[in-house]
Amino acid sequence: MKLGVLFSGGKDSVYAAYLAKKNKHELSCLISIHSENKGSYMFHTPNISKTKKQSEVMNIPLIIQKTSGEKEIELKDLEEAISKAKLKYKIQGVVTGAIQSVYQSTRIQKICDKLGLECFNPLWQIDEEEYLKMLIKDKFKTILVGVFAYPFDEFWLGKEINSKFLKEIKLFNEKYQIHVAGEGGEFETFVLDCPLFSNSLKIKNKKILKEGENSFRMEVEL
Amino acid sequence: MILLISMCSDKLHELEFVKPIENVVGKCLVRHYKNFTLKDIEKADKVIISGTSLKDDFFLKELERFNWIRxxxxxxxxxxxxxxxxxxxxxxxxxxxxxxxxxxxNFVKEFLSLKDEHEVYHLHNNYVSLPKDFIKFTDSKIPQAIKHNSKNIYGVLFHPEVRNSKLIEEFLNLV
Known part of the structure; x- marks a missing residue:
């Protein structure tokens, strides 16, 4: 089936795309929503402009849709972007990286239903520890590009999700209830390499922005 | 042994509609609805039949595969x-x-651990009217949770694997 991937460039959307491809689906386009609202419940914001570089190494066209990020407007913008993908790339379905968010998945299911498209959420309800182990095993090079909860600090930015990270995050989970996969918005990720990429992305420059007591973002130049 | 029957036409959907149930159940035999045998059913101690995606209603054309439930x-x-x-x-x-x-x-009677008001996750285009010999457990117009009068045959229109997994655990505990 021809699929459009709701794509933020973080681990969830890239791994969902990987699973779709592994299950013999065709990844026809990536759909990225650039929200001006950094607190959006629907879309992840850090480094989303870097999705262009990812689309190049994946050799998959990218549709970028801007949105002010206000609650109902961002849904209309998402619907418009998916409609564009249906028209231009003849997609028959959408794949998302939704894991736990009923808020996100309900809205995407409704849009797909309205547009007559299948909706795939291959990470839905996945066990978070098992998921990180799968990412590591499947050779995903994923780094942290945002941290937003105690006890994270700026030194976590750029850390790679590997077995050492898994041990550390499990301790954070036990001690501070940090979700192992960052599903509570505790951290944001960016994928630098994976089996869908023709070559690895390299960071040329980075800038760290402090947004609050335990809230830091890293903007990268690729 | 639990037999978990997948109703998904697309393999990718099994990660969304079958795997989360499997995670609650633990070790079980997973079979697609086109591939299970009468032997699988005979060997099983309990059977769970999964849901599938909103657009996937191919199973409606193959109901005869489930005549054994009667x-x-x-x-x-x-x-x-x-x-x-x-x-x-x-x-x-x-x-x-x-x-x-x-x-x-609103569960007017206890149903596999759920009672009184509960938030449940729905994803369906259709429902089926309450069959003779079944009772419903919610005060909703359409049957959301049902059980056969005399047999341990249960049905839920919602997805308990999403934040109501204790319902599945309670089913597994049935003697």
Whole structure:
């Protein structure tokens, strides 16, 4: 089936795309929503402009849709972007990286239903520890590009999700209830390499922005 | 041994509709609805029939694969599509009703650990009218949770694997 991937460039959307491809689906386009609202419940914001570089190494066209990020407007913008993908790339379905968010998945299911498209959420309800182990095993090079909860600090930015990270995050989970996969918005990720990429992305420059007591973002130049 | 029957036409959907149930159940035999055998059913201690995606209603054309439920003596739990199959096998009528997302349902009698008001996750285009010999456990117009009068055959139109997994655990604990 021809699929459009709701794509933020973080681990969830890239791994969902990987699973779709592994299950013999065709990844026809990536759909990225650039929200001006950094607190959006629907879309992840850090480094989303870097999705262009990812689309190049994946050799998959990218549709970028801007949105002010206000609650109902961002849904209309998402619907418009998916409609564009249906028209231009003849997609028959959408794949998302939704894991736990009923808020996100309900809205995407409704849009797909309205547009007559299948909706795939291959990470839905996945066990978070098992998921990180799968990412590591499947050779995903994923780094942290945002941290937003105690006890994270700026030194976590750029850390790679590997077995050492898994041990550390499990301790954070036990001690501070940090979700192992960052599903509570505790951290944001960016994928630098994976089996869908023709070559690895390299960071040329980075800038760290402090947004609050335990809230830091890293903007990268690729 | 638990037999978990997948109702998904697309393999990718099994990660969304079958794997989360498997995570609650633990070790079990997973079979697609086109591939299970009567031997699988005989060997199983309990059977769970999964749901599938909103657009996937191919199973409605193959109901005869589930005629065994009528005479089955061991516990069966049908989830969404699985509940529709159970109700159709017992001669309920298929009706249109789209529900997507969280809804509050009021359980007037305890149903596999759920009682009083509960938020449940819906994802369906259809429901099936309450068959003769079944009772419903919610005060909603359409049957959301049902059980056979005398057998341990259960059905839920919602997806308990999403934040109501204790319902599945309770089913597994049935003697």
């Amino acid at each position: 005479d089955y003596a061991k516990p069966v739990l049908g989830i969404c599509a699985g509940m529709q199959i159970i109700s159709l096998i017992f001669r309920g009528k298929l009706r249109k009703k789209k529900e997507i997302g969280y809804y509050r349902e």
